[in-house]
Every structure is written in C-alpha cells, then in structure tokens.
Amino acid sequence: MALNIGRTATAIALVLALGCGTAMAQTASPPSYADTIASMARQDGLLPMFVDQAAGKVLIQLPPPASDGVMTRVIHHTALRTGVGSAVTGLDRAQIGSTNILAFRRIGKRVVAEFENPRYRALAGSIEEQAAARDAFVGSTVWAGDVVATAPDGSVLVDIAGFLTRDAHGIVETLRRAGQGTLRPVADLTLVDPAAARSFPDNLELEARLTFAVEGPGPVLNQIAPDSRLVSFDVRHSFIRLPDAGYQPRRFDPRTGAISTVVTDFSAALDAPMVTRLANRFRLVKTDPTAGRSTVVEPIVFYVDRAAPEPIRTALVEGAQWWAQAFDKAGYIDAYRVEVLPEGVDPLDARYNVINWVNRATRSWSYGQSVVDPRTGEIVKGSVLLGSLRIRQDMLIFEGLVGADQTGTGGPNDPQEVALARIRQLSAHEVGHAIGLLHNFAASTQDRASVMDYPVPQIAIREGGLAFEDAYAVGMGAWDDFAIDWLYADADQATLDAKAEAGAQQLRFVSDGDARVGGDAQAWGSLWDNGADPVAELDHLTQVRRIALDRFGLAALPDGSAVNDLRRRLVPIYLYHRYQVDAVAKLVGGLDYGYPVKGDGRETATPVPAVTQRAALAGLVATLRPEALDLPEPLLGLLAAQQSGDGDPQHDIEVFAGRQGQVFDPGSAVEAAADITLTALFAPQRINRLVDAGRRDPAALGLGETLDAVTSAVFAPATGRLAEPARRVQARTALTLAGLLRGNGLSGTSAAVIDGRLQALSARLKASTAADAVQRAHDRWLGAVLTDRERLDQLLTADRFETPTPPGSPIGAEACWHCE
Template sequence: MKMMRRMRLGAILFALSAPLAPLGAQPAPEEIVAPGGEAGLLPVRTEAAKGRILLTLPAPAEDGVALRVLYSTALKTGLGSAPLVLDRGRIGNTQLLAFRRIGGKIAVQFENPRFRATAGDAAQQQAVASDFGISTMWITDIAETLDDGRMVIDIAPFLAMDTLGIAGSLNLDQDSFGIGTSSAIGGKGFRLDDKLSLADPASVKLFPDNLEVDAVQTFVSDKPGAEVENIVPEPKKLTLTVHHSFVRLPEPGFEPRVFDPRLGGFATQVVDFSAPLGAPVVYDLANRFRLEKVDPSAPRSRVKKPIVYYLDRNTPEPIRSALIEGIGWWGDAFDAAGYIDAFRVEMLPEGADPLDVRYNMVNWVDRATRGWAYGQQIVDPRTGEIIKGMVVLGSLRARQDIQIFQALVGAGALNSGGPNDPVKVALDRLAQLGAHEVGHTLGFAHNFAASTQDRASVMDYPPPRIGLVDGAPDLSDAYAEGIGAWDVATVRWLYGDADEAETAEAAAQFRYGQDDNSRSADTAYAWGGLWDDGADPTAELTRMMEVRAAALSRFGLGALAPGEPVANLRRRFVPLWLLHRYQLVAAAKQIGGVDFTYAVNGGGREAAQPVAPARQRATLDAVLATLTPEALRVPPALVPLLSAAQNGTNDRQYETEVFATAGGPVFDPLVAADAATSLTVQTLLAPRRLARLVVQRHGDPAALGVGEVLDRLTDRVLGRTGDDLGRRIAYRTLATMAQVARRGDATPEVAAALDQKLVDVAALLAKRKANGAERAWALSLSRALGDPDAREKLAASLPRMVSVPPGDPIGEDDWMNLSSLLAPGE
C-alpha cells in the first residue's frame, strides 16, 4: 500500500513539473489543400473548434472588389417530398458573386450582369451597371489584413444563411401549384433558426477552380404541414444540409450564341444598352456547354474537352444500365453534328462528391411519394455558358409505371424479360427519362409536338404506346429506342455549324411546341400535348378508348402477383380507368385550336391558322364519345373485387391514388364515372378554348361555335338519363357548365351562352315526362338550374363533387408551375 502511495505521489509531482499549456490555447487553423498539391481557387483555412472557415481574398481593386466568382447552392440532403421539390440535388439560381471591400468590412454582393453595354467602353459599362440595383447579402469584418493587401474573412456565417430559399418552398401554398386550394402543404411560418444552423468546417473541399462547403440549416415552425409531418421525426424542426459552390469565372473564349425561337432551348436574357438604334435592346443568349473542336475547320473532329455525365453511385441495377444506355443516346446526336466522342456517360468515381461543380450529375433520389424528375443547369449569367448539369430522378416513378403496366397486361409476365414484362417496359421508360432530363441540362427545352411526328424527340413526354394483339393490350413497342430526328437537328443548331438555311429547313420540317403553348389543358397550339401519341390526336383518342375497353374487360386478379393484397387492385384500377386522360386533352386542343410556329419574318409560315372546322367537329365527336354510359360503366364483376378491404399502416401514396369509396372498402362505380366525366367536361369547356371558338366564328361563320358545342354536349348527356349512371354523367356535366359560367376568366360571350343554355335545360327538365328516380332527379336539377340564386349556389360550391386522383407525373418531368422554385433549365 505504501509503494502504491509513493507511485501516485511521484506521478502527481511529475505532472506538476511539466510545462503548462497557455490558457485558452486552440489548435492552429488547418490549411485546406487541393488534390495533388495544386493551387486552389483561393487559400482556405478551417478552425473546427470555433466553427470558422477562413478565406484569404486577393487585395481589392480600385472598385473595392477583391474577387468575383460564380456562386450556386444545392441540397445535399433532401426532405423526400415530391410536391415541395426539396430533393437531394436540387440547385438554386447561379449568381455572379463579388467580395467587395467597403471601409473596414467585406460585403458579399450578388451583381446584376443582365443589364449591360456589351459594345460600350469601360465608362459606359460602369454607367449601366450603376443604373440597376444589386443585392448585398451579407457584410462581415475583416479578420486580418496581410502585408500584401490580401484580406482574411470568416465565411461560415454567410454559409448558414438561407440563400437557397428553403423557407419560401416550405411556406408555399398549394395554390401556387395550381391545385386550387390555399392550404400550405409544407407548413406556415417556417423560418431559419440561426441557433440550429451552422457551416461545417470538416466539409470544406478545395479544387483548382472551385471551393465546396456544406452547411447544416434548420427551419422551425409551430404549424408544419402534412408533407413535413409525414416525413420528419420532429416536424417543427426540419434540418437539411445545403451545399455551397464558389466557382472560378470561366476563361475567355466562349462564344455566346443568340437564341433562335424557331428551335428553342433555354436562354439567358441580356438587356444591352449599347445596341444600335433600331436593334433590340432585350435579347436572349442560348444556354450551352463550351464544346470546341480540335480542328475547327474540319466537318468532323474530336473535341478539346468532352461533355461527360456521371451517374449517382446509389443508382441500383438494372436501373443503372438502363440510364447509362438512354443518356448515352446523346452521343449519337453530337456525332451527327460533327463532334467525335464529344459526349459520354460514366459512373461517378469512387470518393467523388456529386455536388462538386466539376461533375455533371444524374442523381437517383428517394421520396415518400412519386414526383417529377428535373434537369437543372449552373449557368454563367454573363454568357449563357453551362458550367454544370444536374439531374434529379425520383425512384418511385418507375414503380408507378409498373403499376400501370400490370393493370394493362397482368402480373404474370413480371421479370420474365419478355416484351410485355412490366419491369422491362419500365426500364425502357427510364432510358427515355434519363435522356430527357440530361437533354434539359444540355440546353434543350420540351418539344411537346414531337409525338405527332413519329417520336421525333426524347424532349417530349412519351406515353407507353399500347397496341392490341388478338384483342389484348400489347407493350412490345411501348417506348422508342435512341435519339430523335428533332434532337439531332437541335444539337446541330445549338452546338454545331448549322447556317441560316439549315436552321430554316429544320424549323420548317418539324413541329415544335414548348411549355407555354402546350402544358395546360386549354392552350391554343393544336399539336402541343403531353403524354399523347400519334400523328392524328383525334384518331388516337378513339383508338385509346378501344384499348381501354379491352384492358378493362380483362382486368382482375391477374393484375396482382401471387400473395399480393387484393386491395391493391383499387390503386391499379385508377390509371387504367383514366387511361385516356392525356390523349383526351391532346385531342381537345383541336377544338378552338390553332396551328402556328415560332416564326421569324421571312422564314415562312408567319401566319397562324385555325384548325379546319371539319377537323374540329370530328374531334368534338371523339371527345363526346368518352361521355357515354357504355364508356363509363365499370364492369359489374369488378365491383366486388375492388371492394376488398385494406389492412396495415396507412400509405399516403395509396390513399391519394384511389377513388373515394361508398363507405369502408365498398367501391362506388358512380364515383369513377363522375371523375372521368369531370375530366372530359372541364377539358372541353375550358374558358380560353371557348373564347377562341368565339373568335374563330367571328372570322368564319362556318366555324364551330360555342352554341354548337353546348347543344351537342347537352343533347349527349340528357339523352341517356334512364339509370343512375346516365344521371350522374348529366349532373356532373351541367354542374360544371354552371361553374364555368361564373368563372372570372370566362368572357362575357362565353358566360352568356352557358348561362342561357342552363336556363333552357332547366325548362326542358321541368317538362320531362318521367317516373320514380328519374322524375325526382329532373325536377330537382331543374329547380337548381332555373333559379338564379340556386344556380349561383350550385356554381359556387359544386356540391357532391368527387376528387380526381392525380395523373401527373405518371409520365415524365415537370411541372405544376415550379419554374420559380427550381434553377433555370427545368
């Protein structure tokens, strides 16, 4: 025991005799170095204990600017909510960021290169820059000034700010998505909590041309919405990791290309006050990668730096192979434009950061529900040069497609590898999707008219082409393979050496309809449809109704795998029942439709032409055919199967994708008919479509008019009211007419025609000779339509209206007006 005491005393004396570290001493800042010891974008040191990230800025120039870089943000971790689009890999707008010394402080400012004087001297350029506002995002003290004038600042507090706009996305109302309600799907009052947000010094990565840093950001709210509550462990506190990229300005030598509306794409706007008088001050530069031939004079040449896309290492097989195949199709288009081996796709190297700006990425993300895929660009706002492409693909989309294919051809062929194998067809769809989204990041916009010209572009939204073989649905030609003829032409224009004659020829050869003239159901362009097929939209609608009828006649337990809950039939039934929904919208665009191009003076086809009256009337016939009881009667044998009970925990995806029941699991076939009726009537009676009919008839008395449409519609639905199904179709049609008549966007002429037609129908129903249920229905509806106050009430509330399960995005990319949330180029 004494020996132990002596040993302890000796240890204590030795410890007391050792030199003491200064109180408050901290480890020295760690110098961050670029790989291989190369010089980085700028000197960076980190102090983990203090959470500091120290940048050494160059000495400031005369205007106080020490450094200009391109700045972009991206989500390194996502929420997993499709409607809110806060996905891993989502990027923000690219900004021209300046570190400017003002007195003894440094201001971080977003400059405004859109307004410029391209041909002016330095004084004129400075004058224009002074005329338009910039954004000062943050001001900080200078931590140290070195002998050579360089300045050290701690950038960490800036990185913790919400420069990506996450709070705005969380607080977004559903109305912003065009859903028609005003509830906040993310929540209300979400704000960044400074105390729960900070930059991560351990995440700093330095490269020769870029600096990459992560920050943890926490957003708090006392009123989180359903999307957040469904996913986050503590919904009142949502934490995401935001990635920041600071990128060296590109070297001179990039040649901007003026945007050509005939072939489209994404663009960077310029407001150039040095433009000559008579020339436009506002014009667009087409967004594109820098792609230079080794031999510029050769029709075909290798390139100095190929465009390479990298696939997320989290992408599983066989999806990985399908995406590599589809994305790789773009290599054929570049080769056709004279660029040899200019484009390729590879797996992301082990250890590489997918948010590193040097890697064009295709990310595979998971969400709680199915949602859109999208393609984004980091673009130099001065020139339109694409610095990086970033694609986000959601994993549940392919599984939704498999649901549809099982409904069409059954589950027996699952994983068989045959032409009707739902898994194989879904992989074919993924190849198309990969090519489509990468196309956006290369600079190409949607072309929603390509489907009417033999699948001319992967930039359309392709539906599965469903054939009928021996009366049964067939998927052997569901999706095209390879790049389209439109894609080859646009690569040639955007990246190649196409002259004016070649560009004009391509514009004359192909139809082209971008989002503004195609996405909504009531747009005017006759050929701009989403997820439609075929050269004749009307004929394809008629054919699709035949396919639908054949598929419904075979639908049943064969659509389920062995041991699968029978309740899943109810979810699989919906996309089959509404199989015609997209082709219906595409065909209806012939009614009141116009054929036009994005013409330039002297290029031909400058004048827009309305669709011929005969074609419009033929389309009206096809549209009205979707409202017959025969088309909308659920096969009686299916009702018991669709009434199977569901057990287990709630699945929000399932709940949003099925029709409302008649209580418990009991399937209500009238609800299914009501939903399909709503789709047809709302599409046909879209106020802008009816307004165009008024305009067209004003110029041509032989044109289809609003009165003729309403007469044909009411004659169709009122002639078959002998049973509950016919009466439900007629009720929904008339109630929708009352609603459209009161809509603010209905023109006076359209509102008057609808209003008078409803009064006429009320009088007709009051005189109808009927008994029992039909008599009660006719008299009740007559009172609701004939009295102005009752009709106003019917229009205002649409009582007993059923909800239609969502269709988008069963087929493709974006968008419910999400462009304000996402980076340019979606």
C-alpha cells in the same frame, strides 16, 4: 472622514486602472496572419482555404482589392445535400438553387458579398456607359464579415460562416408557400461543417447545417420529419471560377427549342434589339477547328449516381448516352459520354455533371437543371434529378394493363422490361434539359421525333390482347438531331439562321407556354399524347382501356398484395385516355402556329379544319357515354375490399374519392372521368375562340353546335345499370356549364350562348316524363337547380358535387418547364 477619502481614492484608482486596461485591450493589435493560420489545415485551390476541424471554423483568403474594391468574382450556387423527401415542397436532395455572379468587395474594415446584376449592361459602351448601366439596376448585398487577418501581400482572411449559414436556398419561403409552417433559424443548431470543405483548382465546395424551428408544421413535415418542430438541412455552397473569354455566345432563335438567358444591352445600336436572348449550352471546342468532324478539347461527361440500383443504373447510362448520336451528327467525335460516378466522388461537386437518383415519399417530377454563367449563357454544370418512384409507377400501370404475372418473364410484355425502356427515355429527356433544350410537345405527333416530349407507350391490339414490343422509341429523334446541330455545331450566323428556318419548315415545335394550359389554342402541343391523328389515337386508347378493364382484377396484383391495392392500380387504367382527351380537345377551336421570325414563311396561324374539329368533338362526346364509363360487375366486388393498419400516403392520394363510406364508389369514378373531358372541352379560352370562329367563318364549328352535340348525347335516355352513370355525367355537365357563368373567363357573348342553352335545358328537364321514377326525379331536380340562382350558387360554392380527380402527372408542381 479620512476613511471615506481613502476609499474614494482607491475606487478612483481602480476605475482608472480598469479604464486603462480596457483602452489597452481596444488598441491591442489583432492576431497576425501567421498566428491565425498556425493551427489550421491549408487547402489550396480556387482560393486558399484554412480549416480548423476542432473549432468548427473555415476561413478563406481573398486577394488584395482592385481599385473598385472587388477582391474576386465567382459563379455561386447552392444545392441541397439533404431534402425534405416530399413532392409537395420541391426541396429535393441535390436540388440546385439560383446561380449568381458573386463579388467579394472590401469596404473599410469589412468584406461584403454581393450578387451582381449582369442582366443589364452596356457591353460595347464607354466606361461611363457601362457604369451607368451597372448602377441603374439594383444588386444584392447578401453578407458582410470582418477581416480576420491581413497577409503580407495585402490579401485578407475572412470567416465565411455567416455567408454559409444564412438561408441562401430559400428554405423558409419555400416551406411557407407549401403550407408547411412558419420557420425561424435556430442559431445554436446552425453551423458550418468544416469536414465538408473542399478546395479544387476551379471550385470551392463548402457546407452548412441549417436548423429551423417550425411553428404550425404542415402535414408533409408532420408525416416525414422525426420531429416536425425542428427541421435540419445540409446546404452546399459552390464557388466556381468564372469561365474565360474564349466562349462564343450564341444568339437564341425561337424556332430551335433552346433554353435561353435574357440580357438587356443599353449599348446596342439604335437599329438593333436592346433585349437579346442567349442560347444556353456547354462549351465545345474542336481540336481541329478547320475540320467538319473533329474530336474536342474537353468532352461533355455526365455521371450516373451510384445510388441508382441495378438494373436501373445501366438503363440510365444507356438512355443518357443516346445524345452521343446527335453530337456525332453535329460534327463532334466522342464529344459526349455517360459513365457511372466513380466511387467516393461527391455528386454535388461542381466539376461533375450528375444524374442524381432522388427518393421521395410520393412520386413526383424529375428535373434537368443547369448552372449557367448569366453573362454569356455558358453551362458550367449539368444536374439531373430523377425521381426513384417513377419506375415503380410505370410498373404499376403496365401490370394493370397486362397482368402482374408477366413481370419477370423477360418478354416484350414484361412490365419490368417496358418500365426500363421508359426510364431510358426519362434519362435522355432530363439530360436534354441539362444540355440546353426545352420540351417539344409536338414531337409525339411526328413519329416520336424527340425525347423532349412526354412519351406514352405505343400499345398494339393483337388477337384481343395488348402488345408492347414497340412501346417506346430507342435513340434520338429527328428533332433532337436538329436541335443539337443548331445549338452546338460550328457555324456562322447566316448558316444558323438557315438551319433554324429549315427545321421549322420540316418539324413541329411546341414548348411549355403553348401546351400546359387546358385551354391553349395550339392544336399540336399536348402532354402524354401520341399519334399524328389525335382523334384516331383516342379511339385506339379507348379500345386499349376497355380491353384492360374487362380483364382487370386479381391478375393486376403481385402475389401477396392486399386486394385493396386494386383501387390504386385501377385509377391509371380507368383514366388511361385522360391525356389523349386533352390532345383531342385542343383541336376544337384550335390553331396551328409556330414561333416564326419575319420572312420564314410561317408568320400566320391557321385554324384547324372544321371537319377535323367536328371529328374531335365527336370523339370527346364518345368518352362521356355511360357504356364507356361503366365498370364490370365482378370487379366492383373486388374493389370493395378493405385494408387495415396505418395508411400509406402514396395510396391514399391516388384513389378515387367516394360517397359510399369505406366501399368503392363507381359513381365517383364516372364523375372524375367525365370532368376530364368536360374541363378540357369547356375551358373558357376555348369557348371564347369558338364564338369568334363562328363570326369569322360561318362554316366553322361554333359554340352553339358544340353545346348541342354534348347535351344531346349526355341527356340521351339510358336504362338499366347504365342509367346511374348517365345521371352522374348529366349532373356534371350541367353544373360545369353553370359554373362557367360564375367566373370571369367568358366573354359576354359566350356567357349569353351558354345561359340560353341552360335555360332551354332547364325547361326540358323540369317537364320530364321519364318512365323511370328515379330518372324523372333527377331530371326535375336538375332542371329546377339550373334556374334557381341562389340554390345553384350554394351548390357550386360549397363544392357539394365536386369529385377530386386523382393525380395523373407526377405529384407536385403543376407547371414544370425543365422536368418530366
């Protein structure tokens, strides 16, 4: 018994001792500020930063909190140091993420990082009004961390690792939407990179390595990643000093082509708009504010990535430098320049506006991005991402048009020289986005008035051949000069309004919202088109296309190339007219309108004249004729050539599909070309406008006339080698119209008109007495299908007769408002 008591007493004493030790540990003072930073390397800049390379730790020092708890505010954005290298995912090297006003706020013993919401505010209101506007709209607290130590002046040290290692760039969601699997962070493989930490007077640059485990990796990750089950990204975080109050915001005007930031001001007067738009632009301050022309305090400088090889690098500098002309005309002397990025400079550093050279597994868009202060619209950094495969695709097209033997000759028809001329345009275009400009897809209809359009080469026909001496414009167009003058020139509001009105009277402007959808009503907004007369240009391009196809063959290949590569090189030549078809189709049921403001005289949209619409319809019908779609016999033999070895994804997705096994199927090419015309012409929105036009003006081109013109031409007799291409187009036409009746886009009247025409066509085809047995069988089969709803639904649902059209525009995002 005594033994048990002794043991119990000992146990109690041990527990008490352990408890006291725990309590002492809990109440022990945290490490002092001096002890915490003693072994760390200090970097002074926007915020003091302390780095411990060995421990892999980065601390930042935040000022003492103000009365509202806020310690500091900065502009924050992410960027990708490393990308996927895929057009499908869009996660490119140097891609910039969203820009936010980031506030660090102390709450008790912790520091939180929150994204504020300056889009909703009450700038001119009382303190109470401002607070009410601020508190009415949700913000985003994105991280919280413990105070590591407190300095004698009340500032605090925080370990920023948790903020940096979260998925701030949205990688998980982006890859999920792209069908590349379900990702989850791997904690042991996600860490801050202290070697990348840099501190400068106006910015901090920090990086983290994020690794994700992938469940069910998609085809892109399986193709590209060394181990598609684990993917790693280096993500940059830039913290930028808030610009001072010296910047003067500029009110957006819809007629000027500026990119805008939308804000809602609840303190606006009752007779003033509450929702306003601010034009995004760099700050330019004249050294002599009273002078019409003056040098500037700080010029806009863009740097070309040293990763771009020569002679491409020089071409990028030359093209981007064109904007200096427009700034000079706007009254700024030496206010804009372009240089090669100095050796050793980090292209992701927020202090530099950079034209980045980006590699991908397949060709894709190039981008112009900006980091914009969301409070004012001031651009604080420009970033351009140029896809490196664009110039190679251009070379492929130009060699297909004039022959690979012209490469390196140095003449005007040298594909390399033409491709370099094209990339100068691309460089200027993307910088245009980065300095604050939208697309202008009407510029190509006004003597190449802007680099902000998507240009196609102007090709002359001379002595039966093609000539490229004036393929691309050089320098700024009239629209570019106008847009920079309005956006950047010193002027009061009345002068700016007058400039915008004058520009709208003289120059067409059509941006993305009225140009990218095939059924758009705007007649003058198209991508990759050319010429003041779209119908005449379509006729010209069909002649260019025919000349190129008639000579297309081994001459289109560089020496040593696999003959099978002709299949890929054929596509852009065979479909060379595809974008001009879209431009001509927009004349049918089209309208001419701008972006007017009340009182500028352009408030009313006007229909395209009926005579122009009928000419456009005739031009489109011509592209469906079998003689326009047939390929010469010798070429078909070359296109049958095969390739051994592993597949090349660039090749595999950019050739015509087929139903003849491994050999080339000319019928599938015919169907793809026909679909381009039929899809553009018979967009549901266009069909509905044609019905309404007939109601409003009996002389207008209507839906019935349009259908009759197409079907009478498509179902005209064809014999010999042209009979099969004709049958392919006939089937595509009938099935396209029938498919429209299954969707929700048509009005009741539109559906009734189409159904009536199909019924009549079906009756005529079922009664076919064509002399050719194959044609007769085809006619009767197609006629029977059109009136057998169950059979038709099965065919359309199963996509049995779908022929995918190879990509024309860069592969990736379909709608790309700040890219080309």
